[in-house]
Amino acid sequence: MKGLVRKNVLIVMIAILSISLLSGCAGTRSKESSASKEGKVTVDFWTFWGSETRKPVIEKIINDFNKSQDKIYVKHTYLPYGDIWTKELAAVAAGNPPDVVINDINTVQHRAAKNQNTDLSKYIKDSSFKDRFYPQLWQTVLYKNHPYGVPFNTDERVLYYNKDLFKKAGLDPNKPPQTWDELWSYAKKLDVKENGKYKTIGFYPLWGVGADVWMLNADGTSFFDYEKNKPVVNDQDNIDALNWALKFQNHYGKNTIQQYKAQFGQQQANPFIAGKVAMYTEAATFYTQLRDYGKDINWGITKLPAKTKGSGHTSWGGGFAAEIPKGAKHPKEAWEFIKYLTGKKSQAYWAAKNFDLVANKAGAKAAATSDLLNAKGKKTYKFISEYFNETEITPTPLSAPDYTSIINPEIDKAMAGKKSPEQAMNDAQKAVEKLISNHQ
Known part of the structure; x- marks a missing residue:
């Protein structure tokens, strides 16, 4: 019985320590995102891209963005694929979410209906912005005709x-x-x-x-x-x-x-x-x-x-989209980064390095002629980017x-x-x- 009591006490202590550590992480993240790095606003960007292949690619895109202007500093936070969305929703509920997160494109509408992500229409000043992306992908991020995410990558x-x-x-x-x-x-x-x-x-x-x-x-x-x-x-x-x-x-x-x-x-x-x-x-x-x-x-x-x-x-x-979670501290700065992340240059680089089919049509076209691909790679990428016109996305019905x-x-x-x-x-x-x- 005493052994059982000691075991239960140990379990409780571990649980308390875990909660304390999680709370500490959330507080640190909030402090960092509110602070500035060399006078810049810090945008916390969550992804599940931590592999030896993908992590260097996304971090180069982030570094290029950070060097491209002097107002915003994007910090990359990696979370395992099985954990990222559970933790993101918990952070939204706690009022301390990241500024940008990569999320499942097929369930964007569900999060919008639950007020868990941000309506981006107020940030999109160019009416032709949607035309940068494959139409079936853009349709997937709409809820009541308003975009709640921007398509990043897909597949077929x-x-x-x-x-x-x-x-x-x-x-x-x-x-x-x-x-x-x-x-x-x-x-x-x-x-x-x-x-x-x-x-x-x-x-x-x-x-x-x-x-x-x-x-x-x-x-x-x-x-x-x-x-x-x-x-x-x-x-x-x-x-x-x-x-x-x-x-x-x-x-x-x-x-x-x-x-x-x-x-x-x-x-x-x-x-x-x-x-x-x-x-x-x-x-x-x-x-x-x-x-x-x-x-x-x-x-x-x-x-x-x-x-x-x-x-x-x-x-x-299927695919993934970039979202601004509801309650993000720096939505305007987050939007500036999302525009860069889903722009032609970033998309072409991501596509050529990872051989992912990207959502930006111009980016996909540029990848098909990239020097980062060999002759067969270019031919294959050209084929898949054109075939996507016959590819359907199946978002989960509300x-x-x-x-x-x-x-x-x-x-x-x-x-x-x-x-x-x-x-x-x-x-x-x-x-x-x-x-x-x-x-x-």
């Missing part, structure tokens, strides 16, 4: 394919598949089996992306019709996409798929980089893995094949927060054979409708 899904394996299979390496039927046909021609086991797999649609990407690709609409403001989870195209994915799963077998899946994301061991998979759907940034670990792979890149000829090559993207957590388990049940695709999507539709009803 593409199809990578192995040209040498195409040649071995008798396929033209300059003519990748354009439809789902062609994907299926090509995959079977690219399959190589030895002693009853697959030496090479042609293609599996749920490696690198989820079924939702193919549902979006099918007709340009995934789970939610934004124009009609209603869920369309059980749309026939979504059911067709699940049946199509199941056809591949049945073809290769669940055990084979699981064995291969375990190797994805392991750089050199990645089955596409190792030449064990002929076609692979991934984010466009997969280019950097091919550049660094797949020097011997003769690869090509193309749009996601259309469900049927003429139905469109729609891809899916009426259905976290709705994908309801749908994804139903998709899993369909892929596991526990439900038919029709039943799974019908059940998911009903659940989302109930979620919306509960939020009205």
Whole structure:
């Protein structure tokens, strides 16, 4: 019992110390942001970019901004990806937020509705400011037609394919598949089996992306019709996409798929980089893995094949936006930094160094000709920046927060054979409708 008491006392002491440290950090941050560095106003900028690759890039952009004028000093605060937004919302609630934060672009509207970020329309004097960005990204940061963030970067899904394996299979390496039927046909021609086991797999649609990407690709609409403001989870195209994915799963077998899946994301061991998979759907940034670990792979890149000829090559993207949290001490100075951060020069540098698809159209165009990229990098970046015109963003509907957590388990049940695709999507539709009803 005494040991238990001592243990409980220790836990309480640790908790008190943790709270004290957090309070101290918040107080220090407030003091620093209110003070000036060499007569400048300090703007506290929170990001989750702390890797060896991204941290030097963002800090160079910050340093360039700091040197470009004599009124504002931007201080970079790094917080881990899993913590930054929880801590930012806690700081907003406590009245001591950062001045600028990088946040999820798909939920900007939710924070605006909860009064957690700042309406930027009063700072935007140029009516053409929005035209600097891809329109589908700008639309995502609007709440009641007012911008509550500025798009920073995004991504899209593409199809990578192995040209040498195409040649071995008798396929033209300059003519990748354009439809789902062609994907299926090509995959079977690219399959190589030895002693009853697959030496090479042609293609599996749920490696690198989820079924939702193919549902979006099918007709340009995934789970939610934004124009009609209603869920369309059980749309026939979504059911067709699940049946199509199941056809591949049945073809290769669940055990084979699981064995291969375990190797994805392991750089050199990645089955596409190792030449064990002929076609692979991934984010466009997969280019950097091919550049660094797949020097011997003769690869090509193309749009996601259309469900049927003429139905469109729609891809899916996400991304991040720069926001001024509600209650920021220096919103005017924060806005000046955001303009620089999302301007052509900064965006082109970020894009070329990280091979990120940036939100600023002029910045993306400049990156495609940057000397920081080699010839293949320039060609690839030009392709992905132009393909973004066919890429859709799927912001979380205000009426259905976290709705994908309801749908994804139903998709899993369909892929596991526990439900038919029709039943799974019908059940998911009903659940989302109930979620919306509960939020009205």
